[in-house]
Amino acid sequence: IDAITFPRYAANNTKVSVTVSNAGVQTITSVTVNYKIGANAAVSQTFTGLNLMPFQATTLTFTTLASGISTGALTITGTITQVNGVTDPNAANNVKTANFTGASQGVARSGLIEEFSSSTCAPCASFNATFDPLIVSNNSNVASSRFNVVKYQMNWPSPGTDPSYNPHGLTRRTYYSVSGIPDHFTNGLAGGAGDQAEIDASKADPAVAAITGTYWLKGADSIICTVTVTPYITTTTPFKLHVAAVERQYTFTGGTTSQTNYVRIMRLMFPDGNGTTLANLTAGQSQSFTFRAKYTVGSVTQNSLNFWANPIGSDMVAFVQDNTNKDIIQSYATPASTTSVNTIENMTSLSVFPNPAIDYAEVGFRNAVSMSVGVRVFDMMGKIVFEKAAATYESG
16 A cells, blocks of 8 residues: 545545555455544455556545544554455555544535636647636536636746736746646646546535635725635644635737637735735634725736726635645635625715616615716626616706
């Protein structure tokens, strides 16, 4: 047995895998392995139908998920008991252990993929030709999909002119030591094929924290984000909260590749790409944060944090990351909202009915003085779908 694979932080119903290799001269067709968590009873399974030649290795996943996990520091032990139906004559290399922190409970995980890409990278365009439709069809950054995506546009390869490149993306690139693109990380660890199987696996195991939040657009130029993190583990390991404003889609024809449609692109992070350090995590004790920033629409240039279109067509993606091994233990997404309308000078009330609206909406307001008022309605992509020219209304 070469390794037992188990998360550093785990709750009940987490899968357990072991990697075994053939150190003998005969082909292995079956192997019996068990795993044991702390003082709990061992869970044993015989894996058959193998064809493991000498010096080959394979990973085996137990069908019985982990159970009986308690809060605190624990050890999981994997042991090979039989090979090809008999006791292995060399038992010295048949045991592996892994330490982990148990959670008081587990919740549904929202998987996260972070991709590094560019409009001047031909391999990126090839990768995105299949990856982008896949993440869109999976409803990424929609809470019910439990799957989130944040893309960071880079300023290389040559000519390195992608206008969406900015310092917050550079900080994340440095954090992951990215040296070539396309590259992506799933739940903070090196990504795989970027396929449906990877997406499904990213949200398979329960999470050991919950995240909730809001993403408000205030007035014509302000963003207010609130995020609450509730951990179900107790640890002094340093964790950080990262929060990104992610534009759903925009068109850019100035690149050097065939790609012109860009989706799930980070425009700014709160307070920046370094994130916010959390206090030591204690199971059941929430930590809440509020972030404020000004935003600008249009004139997107390198190193700017501007949005391509109105940020009503963007989402907030928040995630909690272990700062020692880069594991992301949970992510969360919510769309921008303008329901919370700030006070407009000389306007004493403002209402929209019905809310939510389907076919029509009535906008009502009461103004203290004579004033000019216009109405614009934006769709979820930030495009204007209705506009009523400004007109003068007397007070009343």
